[in-house]
Amino acid sequence: xxxxxxxxxxxxxxxxxxxxxxxxxxxxxxxxxxxxxxxxxxxxxxxxxxxxxxxxxxxxxxxxxxxxxxxxxxxxxxxxxxxxxxxxxxxxxxxxxxxxxxxxxxxxxxxxxxx
Amino acid sequence: xxxxxxxxxxxxxxxxxxxxxxxxxxxxxxxxxxxxxxxxxxxxxxxxxxxxxxxxxxxxxxxxxxxxxxxxxxxxxxxxxxxxxxxxxxxxxxxxxxxxxxxxxxxxxxxxxxxxxxxxxxxxxxxxxxxxxxxxxxxxxxxxxxxxxxxxxxxxxxxxxxxxxxxxxxxxxxxxxxxxxxxxxxxxxxxxxxxxxxxxxxxxxxxxxxxxxxxxxxx
Numbered sequence: 141x142x143x144x145x146x147x148x149x150x151x152x153x154x155x156x157x158x159x160x161x162x163x164x165x166x167x168x169x170x171x172x173x174x175x176x177x178x179x180x181x182x183x184x185x186x187x188x189x190x191x192x193x194x195x196x197x198x199x200x201x202x203x204x205x206x207x208x209x210x211x212x213x214x215x216x217x218x219x220x221x222x223x224x225x226x227x228x229x230x231x232x233x234x235x236x237x238x239x240x241x242x243x244x245x246x247x248x249x250x251x252x253x254x255x
Numbered sequence: 256x257x258x259x260x261x262x263x264x265x266x267x268x269x270x271x272x273x274x275x276x277x278x279x280x281x282x283x284x285x286x287x288x289x290x291x292x293x294x295x296x297x298x299x300x301x302x303x304x305x306x307x308x309x310x311x312x313x314x315x316x317x318x319x320x321x322x323x324x325x326x327x328x329x330x331x332x333x334x335x336x337x338x339x340x341x342x343x344x345x346x347x348x349x350x351x352x353x354x355x356x357x358x359x360x361x362x363x364x365x366x367x368x369x370x371x372x373x374x375x376x377x378x379x380x381x382x383x384x385x386x387x388x389x390x391x392x393x394x395x396x397x398x399x400x401x402x403x404x405x406x407x408x409x410x411x412x413x414x415x416x417x418x419x420x421x422x423x424x425x426x427x428x429x430x431x432x433x434x435x436x437x438x439x440x441x442x443x444x445x446x447x448x449x450x451x452x453x454x455x456x457x458x459x460x461x462x463x464x465x466x467x468x469x470x471x472x473x474x
Contacts, residue, residue, distance in 0.1 A: 142379050145346045146265055153268045157261065167256055171265075178378065228404075248261040255257060 143184045146246065147191050151198060153248060158197055161255075166201040168252035174243040175210040175224050201251075210243020269383055272351035276358075276386030283364045286472040287354075287371060288465070289387035291409060294375030296395040297419040297452055299327045302370060304452040306334040308462055313367040313469055318357045320349045320374050327372060337361060348379040351386045368469050377406040381413075389468055395420040396427050400434035403441055410438050415446040417461060422451040 154166060173179050185203055192198040210223035216235035223243055225231075230238050280287050292298050299319075306315055316337040319327040322345055331338040341357035343349060349357075354371060363369055371387060373380040392413040394402050397420065403410045410416065416438055418431060435447050446464060450457035 142347050145348060145379065149265050149269055149350070153263065156268065157259065246265045248263050248265060250258050250260045252256050252258050
């Protein structure tokens with residue numbers, strides 16, 4: 141359900157862009173998705189392929205997902221580590237005073253269009 | 256074929272819609288409160304009690320966002336407040352566009368307070384700005400005091416946290432102090448209220464915060 145909701149927002153932005161720039165169609169959409177954004181990329185692709193058959197302007201739009209690795213910063217020792225491998229606790233000093241610095245994004249990087 | 260760089264987060268268009276809606280609501284002097292919680296945390300019961308206590312002072316309306324059914328809207332109407340059922344069509348959250356449509360159905364300018372009872376879910380409602388002036392979340396005692404650790408974004412985006420069903424505290428291993436400490440660590444400005452909609456305990460503090468929020472929104 142979550143993925144489908146995100147696709148509706150994505151489609152809205154793409155529709156707006158097409159209208160603003162008078163574009164005929166989209167050939168490719170490149171998304172940058174953080175490792176811990178909560179989006180399941182396999183499922184997202186399935187949802188996209190279902191959705192685009194029902195949305196003529198996006199019918200030819202192939203989806204490309206680039207993954208952004210997640211990193212966490214430790215406030216206590218000042219080190220940065222990969223989030224997916226170690227989680228919330230710092231692997232160097234075992235502090236829980238840590239913050240996600242990247243890996244939570246979902247960005248529309250670029251689109252390939254027909255004009 | 257040509258390439259257009261967008262470099263825009265997926266929620267950006269919703270964020271813009273929400274900003275516009277918020278300023279319109281400010282102009283109309285209608286405070287929109289986005290109420291978020293898990294299913295069964297007691298959102299509707301809290302609203303029933305709040306409408307009963309503040310209904311004579313303020314014009315209150317409620318938007319019930321559910322995937323399906325109108326059970327909650329009927330309960331609210333029984334309390335004498337205006338209610339509209341906004342079906343999200345299977346979606347797990349309300350966004351600014353859906354909120355706008357539901358507000359139009361309610362004729363929002365006639366209300367001092369509109370409460371959006373969001374879909375029962377602690378994840379995506381926090382990611383999508385609805386255009387609300389205040390975000391309020393509920394966490395009920397049976398859900399456990401570890402929820403700030405599991406769903407940090409919800410606690411970060413909320414202006415107030417209501418720990419509900421405190422009448423059952425003696426029967427659960429819920430450490431209220433620890434829960435508040437965890438929530439404040441994520442969001443130092445979050446206001447915390449311990450309430451029981453059933454016994455009425457703690458309702459006064461919550462209602463006085465809400466009244467202040469309604470009054471200051473009008474200025």
